[in-house]
Amino acid sequence: MKIRDIIKEDVDMSWWRERDSLHNPEANAHAEKQERRTELLSKESGATPVFTKPVRSTQSKFSNKPPKDGMPSAGYLGLTDVRTRAKHISQEIASELTGLDHPRSPQLPK
Numbered sequence: 001m002k003i004r005d006i007i008k009e010d011v012d013m014s015w016w017r018e019r020d021s022l023h024n025p026e027a028n029a030h031a032e033k034q035e036r037r038t039e040l041l042s043k044e045s046g047a048t049p050v051f052t053k054p055v056r057s058t059q060s061k062f063s064n065k066p067p068k069d070g071m072p073s074a075g076y077l078g079l080t081d082v083r084t085r086a087k088h089i090s091q092e093i094a095s096e097l098t099g100l101d102h103p104r105s106p107q108l109p110k
Helices: 003-007 014-023 025-045 074-085 091-098
Strands: none
Touching: 014 025, 074 091
């Protein structure tokens, strides 16, 4: 006898479900619910049910630059101010980035 013959045999295992339901009634209720659901799905489509996962909407890439017509955030202003005081960028570039004058920033010598 080959293993394929053993696996294909139709064996009645209803006795196991009855015995298992005595010790674990919640699992038995869940199994019955799943069987009813599978029957409904197979009746509706007539084939193997296929489940699809909803696709996320595409998002634009993140940018820390403020919008052109909006007010820059306090964090962006603070970062620009710190970069100006550390002399990584000039006062003019800081004004261009934020659209505001930075009175707290030191005046750089020209």
